[in-house]
Amino acid sequence: MAQLTWLGHSAFQIQTMSYTLLIDPFISGNPSATVTAEQLHPTHILVSHGHGDHLGDTIAIAKKNNALVIAPNELAVYCGKKGCRFHAMHLGGAHEFPFGKVKLTIAHHGSGLEKGDEFLYLGNPCGFLLWIEGKVLYHAGDTALFLDMQLIGEMNAIDIALLPIGDNFTMGPDDAVKAAEFLKPKLVIPMHYNTFDVIKQNPNAFALKVKNCTVEILEVGKSREF
Ligand code: NI
Numbered sequence: 001m002a003q004l005t006w007l008g009h010s011a012f013q014i015q016t017m018s019y020t021l022l023i024d025p026f027i028s029g030n031p032s033a034t035v036t037a038e039q040l041h042p043t044h045i046l047v048s049h050g051h052g053d054h055l056g057d058t059i060a061i062a063k064k065n066n067a068l069v070i071a072p073n074e075l076a077v078y079c080g081k082k083g084c085r086f087h088a089m090h091l092g093g094a095h096e097f098p099f100g101k102v103k104l105t106i107a108h109h110g111s112g113l114e115k116g117d118e119f120l121y122l123g124n125p126c127g128f129l130l131w132i133e134g135k136v137l138y139h140a141g142d143t144a145l146f147l148d149m150q151l152i153g154e155m156n157a158i159d160i161a162l163l164p165i166g167d168n169f170t171m172g173p174d175d176a177v178k179a180a181e182f183l184k185p186k187l188v189i190p191m192h193y194n195t196f197d198v199i200k201q202n203p204n205a206f207a208l209k210v211k212n213c214t215v216e217i218l219e220v221g222k223s224r225e226f
């Protein structure tokens with residue numbers, strides 16, 4: 001049994017018996033966050049891309065807790081240069097970690113990190129397929145809808161899909177409905193909405209449109225077991 005907690009935006013914590021994982025821990029400066037970065041003590045941090053609202057507090061949290069950063073190569077190596085322990089992966093690659101397996105999926109998006117008046121190239125963005133405690137989770141990262149989600153759904157019996165619905169920077173609600181059809185998960189949890197005005201959405205309206213699986217609207221700070 002493990003626990004999935006929404007930390008707001010695309011940030012989640014997964015707690016197993018022995019490990020604490022964070023995904024995209026954007027906490028400082030996240031207007032929806034209900035915890036502080038100091039309250040988080042992960043063993044592993046998965047980062048989908050270099051945008052500030054996903055890389056977030058990764059480097060500070062990882063260094064303070066000696067957590068292993070798992071990310072696409074360029075982003076992982078960047079975190080390494082900043083003093084973090086890291087494990088670099090890339091799209092299509094899977095690896096067994098002590099807590100379970102991680103596979104990087106494609107995501108159609110950007111991954112540059114804003115540095116002063118320039119952007120730092122940090123490789124491809126990704127999504128994550130996770131095999132943890134006998135369950136399959138899919139965190140889509142920031143992405144547009146893509147037809148290969150059908151393939152991901154065909155090859156993996158997804159228990160929980162974490163899908164962005166905010167629109168503007170990622171899929172909006174209607175595309176996320178189609179993503180749920182492609183992925184065929186048992187459960188969808190919407191993310192990446194209502195953090196900022198430009199991604200304001202009604203998650204209940206989204207939930208009503210999803211016909212092929214259950215939608216659970218988590219409140220920020222709330223958990224569900226899996
Ligand atoms: Ni992004």
Ligand code: MN
Nearest residue numbers: 051053142169
């Ligand atoms: Mn984002």
